[in-house]
Amino acid sequence: MRILHTADWHIGQTVNGWTREVEHRAFLQTLSDLVAAQAVDALIVAGDVFDGINPSAEAMQLLYESLLAMRERRPTLTTIMVAGNHDPAGRLEAPAALLRTIGVHSVGIMHSQGGSIDLDRHLVPLRDESGNIRVFGLAIPYLRCADLPALQQTEDEPGSPIVRATRELYAKAYAAARTHAGLIPLVATGHLHCTGTQESEGAERRILVGGEHAVPHDIFPTDLAYVALGHLHRPQQVARRNVRYSGSPFPLSATELPYEHGVSLIELHDGAVQCEHVRLPRTVPCIRVPETGGVTSRALSETLTQLAFDPDCPVESRPFLHVVVEPDGPAAGLIAEVDQILAEYPVRCASIKIERPQSSEEAGPSPVMMNLTECDPMDLFERAFTETHGVTPEPEHKAAFDQLRVEV
Structure with a gap:
């Protein structure tokens, strides 16, 4: 099972008034080539698809055309696309019914049903070329205040209630997904900042609600086969080799010029996980x-x-x-x-x-x-x-x- 993990596209970004459309078109074409050449079964986009909450018609058209082109080149491809802190969550989900016809599962906010996570919206079966479910994707977007369970700070529980709420949400989502998936491996997404990582000064907002900046990597259950993260633009693993930021596709600020921008190619086979960073060429110096x-x-x-x-x-x-x-x-x-x-x-x-x-x-x-x-x-x-x-x-x-x- 091959999964291509990418994030932080920021379609529609401008630099000092200059458009980055040439770079985005080239990146999305390269991504399509990789999907076809590597026989990728699933594509994960871990947030910040757009650069702002009001993307232009041209930015949205570029996204939809690219998703369709990848599906046409790889008809069995399943795509999981979650919202980041830059994205208009509702607008990303609005065409969900149409996107599913080309294998794209778009998740902007957390959905619940009967007080539990709505697995129909958040648990995505990922199939191989033969149509067999090999992995389930647990699609968790950027978490806003309304998404987190209500927790009260007490003297007996030191630390941030926001971090504890984030941990509880992932624990409950994982438990529900594991019950449904049985022994089939689970891959989760996240758009947040983990402790012990390197961030881009001036490029990434301190986004966790409640004034907290980062969460520990152990909020992700160890049984997860892979955790595909977005938000930090430098490609890097987080403590565990199967918890990774893929990074952005090209430099989005001066701080990022030295980064080896690219995507992460993940291969799951018999419980083993291999992660390879695929460096991408820079179309514009x-x-x-x-x-x-x-x-x-x-x-x-x-x-x-x-x-x-x-x-x-x-x-x-x-x-x-x-x-x-x-x-x-x-x-x-x-x-x-x-x-x-x-x-x-x-x-x-x-x-x-x-x-x-x-x-x-x-x-x-x-x-x-x-x-x-x-x-x-x-x-x-x-x-x-x-x-x-x-x-x-x-x-x-x-x-x-x-x-x-x-x-x-």
């Missing part, structure tokens, strides 16, 4: 300039010229550049200056970060923690402005901030 450290605006043109970008490259396929600038003077107007330089090259600006070298005076002991209620908002604004731009705010900046405070 995503480049940090310079590779390390920062570059001055004076040296930026020379650096870009040495990279020898293709002048005939179509706009929608031009490289994304994340530029880190090291100011050699006042930083006011520096971003506009860098933008003007980049406009002379066949590239697309993804981000510009101003980074000042740390002085010996700055590299002292850590600052004392402050109570924000005791701070003047204008002082905080001036500090943040100076750290970001390298210069103190002008009177017009302060006036604009004051106006915002009045409006709020």
Whole structure:
């Protein structure tokens, strides 16, 4: 039994106003090729199919066309697609009846029946080429407040009630699924953050309800043959080799440039599980300039010229550049200056970060923690402005901030 585990597609994402449609189309074509070439029996999409809760008609069309194309190339393919924290859960489920005609089981929220998990919605039989059920998929989407069982914190039960509620939900779902599945292996999904993992700074929201950020990996029963996770964009296993994040298909932020983006190919045979990370090619280059450290605006043109970008490259396929600038003077107007330089090259600006070298005076002991209620908002604004731009705010900046405070 072969399962292809993927997640965090973020269809519809833009970077600094630039579309990523070329990359998404190329990824979904590569995914279709993998399904056919590897004779995949089941595809699991572990959340964040879309980038936002109001995807465009073009984004939805791309999704449905891709799911249909994969089914046509592999007529026995079953797909489990669950909602992530970015997804419009209801909209993902709305065409469920139609999607099932092409073997796609879409789950946006938790469903119950008679006080128990609705197995008709959450337990999906995964069949081999001969039509025999070899595995059951337990489809659990991103868990919202309404999905979790009500638990009260008591002195005898330390720790987070949210984590305990998440653990209880998985335990009950597993128990119901195991009763139905008998000895047939179970594969579960999840869209959350597990402890002991590496996250992408600035790319992934801290999503667990109740203020909690992560759950321990042992919330997943050890009898599960495999746990397909989404939310963290770096491909990685979580303590146990059969609990994995597949990662996103390509870099979604500057932090993710070093990642080996791809999908996870899972093979189950006689109770044994083999996991292989399949690295995917990058259709559009995503480049940090310079590779390390920062570059001055004076040296930026020379650096870009040495990279020898293709002048005939179509706009929608031009490289994304994340530029880190090291100011050699006042930083006011520096971003506009860098933008003007980049406009002379066949590239697309993804981000510009101003980074000042740390002085010996700055590299002292850590600052004392402050109570924000005791701070003047204008002082905080001036500090943040100076750290970001390298210069103190002008009177017009302060006036604009004051106006915002009045409006709020």
